[in-house]
Amino acid sequence: MSTSSLVLILVVVAVVLIAALVTGVVLTRRRRISLTQKEETPKPGGYQASAGITFTPAAPGATDAEAVAVAEAEVTPVHPAPVEHPVADRTETDGQPGVGDDASVPRDSVKRGFVEVDLPVEASEVEEIEPTAGRLERLRGKLSKSRNAFGTSLLGLLGAGDLDEDSWQDVEDTLLIADLGATLTTEIVATLRSKLAESGVRTEAQAQALVRTVLVDALGPRMDRSLKALPHAGKPAVLLVVGVNGVGKTTTTGKLARVLVADGRTVLLGAADTFRAAAADQLETWGKRVGAETVRGPEGGDPASVAFESVKRGMDTGVDTVLIDTAGRLHTKKGLMDELGKVKRVVEKQAVVDEVLLVLDATTGQNGLTQARVFAEQVAITGIVLTKLDGTAKGGIVFQVQRELGVPVKLVGLGEGADHLAPFEPGAFVDALLG
Numbered sequence: 359m360s361t362s363s364l365v366l367i368l369v370v371v372a373v374v375l376i377a378a379l380v381t382g383v384v385l386t387r388r389r390r391i392s393l394t395q396k397e398e399t400p401k402p403g404g405y406q407a408s409a410g411i412t413f414t415p416a417a418p419g420a421t422d423a424e425a426v427a428v429a430e431a432e433v434t435p436v437h438p439a440p441v442e443h444p445v446a447d448r449t450e451t452d453g454q455p456g457v458g459d460d461a462s463v464p465r466d467s468v469k470r471g472f473v474e475v476d477l478p479v480e481a482s483e484v485e486e487i488e489p490t491a492g493r494l495e496r497l498r499g500k501l502s503k504s505r506n507a508f509g510t511s512l513l514g515l516l517g518a519g520d521l522d523e524d525s526w527q528d529v530e531d532t533l534l535i536a537d538l539g540a541t542l543t544t545e546i547v548a549t550l551r552s553k554l555a556e557s558g559v560r561t562e563a564q565a566q567a568l569v570r571t572v573l574v575d576a577l578g579p580r581m582d583r584s585l586k587a588l589p590h591a592g593k594p595a596v597l598l599v600v601g602v603n604g605v606g607k608t609t610t611t612g613k614l615a616r617v618l619v620a621d622g623r624t625v626l627l628g629a630a631d632t633f634r635a636a637a638a639d640q641l642e643t644w645g646k647r648v649g650a651e652t653v654r655g656p657e658g659g660d661p662a663s664v665a666f667e668s669v670k671r672g673m674d675t676g677v678d679t680v681l682i683d684t685a686g687r688l689h690t691k692k693g694l695m696d697e698l699g700k701v702k703r704v705v706e707k708q709a710v711v712d713e714v715l716l717v718l719d720a721t722t723g724q725n726g727l728t729q730a731r732v733f734a735e736q737v738a739i740t741g742i743v744l745t746k747l748d749g750t751a752k753g754g755i756v757f758q759v760q761r762e763l764g765v766p767v768k769l770v771g772l773g774e775g776a777d778h779l780a781p782f783e784p785g786a787f788v789d790a791l792l793g
């Protein structure tokens with residue numbers, strides 16, 4: 359082979375190698391570009407951010423960690439001052455994500471602690487308890503905040519004689535603002551219109567009487583509101599108290615124990631809230647104040663087993679009533695809701711559960727309805743306790759929640775005091791609302 363042929367072959371090989379190298383580089387680049395593009399293309403549906411994230415440049419030649427440190431030091435905060443959230447009004451305290459009203463409270467908000475419950479740590483002796491008769495009457499003033507917003511404006515409107523369309527719109531708005539909900543408001547306004555037309559109301563007193571009748575009727579005055587808390591077939595009555603966090607379950611259980619003891623009954627308390635040790639302490643304190651035994655389990659233990667033990671102990675000691683306080687659970691957490699079903703099933707292995715009382719915080723308005731629906735799907739609710747009606751609650755939620763569940767409001771919480779629990783009476787309640 360001649361030298362010129364050898365040179366020619368070497369040139370051809372070099373050209374082929376260079377061509378292969380160039381092709382490889384181009385392909386690698388294309389692949390990288392196509393990967394980046396895929397990541398950046400938003401998928402249809404699901405989460406699609408409308409605004410981009412603002413990045414700051416890293417200092418040249420710095421390591422990743424240094425670059426982050428430099429960027430953090432240089433970034434001027436652009437966020438406004440933290441927004442004040444109504445922590446006191448929240449219904450969840452475990453920092454878990456929530457829906458509706460709950461979702462507005464960030465998980466790092468100040469958590470409600472045991473200290474907020476105004477009870478002595480150790481009760482030295484069993485207390486004298488006021489009789490329960492006429493309690494709603496004595497607590498009437500507690501509803502005053504709701505009453506001002508609702509009764510005054512409603513009676514002012516209806517007592518003014520013939521109503522034009524604008525005035526009827528105002529009546530409707532008043533009912534909606536009071537938390538009566540759209541369906542019930544429409545129904546009540548229609549009834550009021552036809553009754554006013556029929557009866558020829560002329561004075562404010564007549565208007566008040568008519569509104570009273572219509573509202574009391576809407577509250578199902580014939581519903582059975584008695585609390586199934588007395589022993590039967592030689593076994594204690596068993597009541598389960600359920601609801602989301604912080605609505606007032608423990609307080610209600612304690613207040614209920616007082617009412618029963620005041621009526622000469624013997625009570626045992628079951629602290630099936632094993633999640634929060636302070637809750638069991640709190641319940642035990644309520645128990646000591648009325649001379650009732652409290653059964654509790656280890657922190658983090660199985661709440662169903664504490665409930666079972668409570669009923670067993672109640673049967674052994676022959677008490678009239680076993681009140682079981684359960685842990686607050688967010689209705690959006692399926693696992694916790696299933697656990698509630700288990701607590702009830704386990705108790706039912708040895709006794710009938712006579713009442714499942716759903717505690718709702720009246721100040722949470724419409725969110726209370728969502729909670730009620732989910733709890734009712736999990737355990738058959740037999741009665742509702744509406745707490746904090748003394749606060750900013752507008753009262754109308756009573757109408758809606760009964761209608762929604764077909765279950766009566768049996769008790770109302772009208773304050774933090776030990777005796778601020780009253781039976782729910784439609785007539786007295788409407789009177790308090792109308793003033």
Ligand SMILES: Nc1nc2c(ncn2[C@@H]2O[C@H](COP(=O)(O)OP(=O)(O)OP(=O)(O)O)[C@@H](O)[C@H]2O)c(=O)[nH]1
Pocket residue numbers: 451474475476601602603604605606607608609610631634637685686687744745746747748749770771772773774778
């Ligand atoms: N104003 C007012 N406060 C109430 C009423 N009922 C309960 N509270 C207060 O609500 C707060 C929460 O009550 P708890 O009984 O601890 O609530 P809980 O549902 O047992 O709470 P968790 O065990 O955390 O789920 C306490 O500060 C109670 O004093 C009421 O009718 N009116």
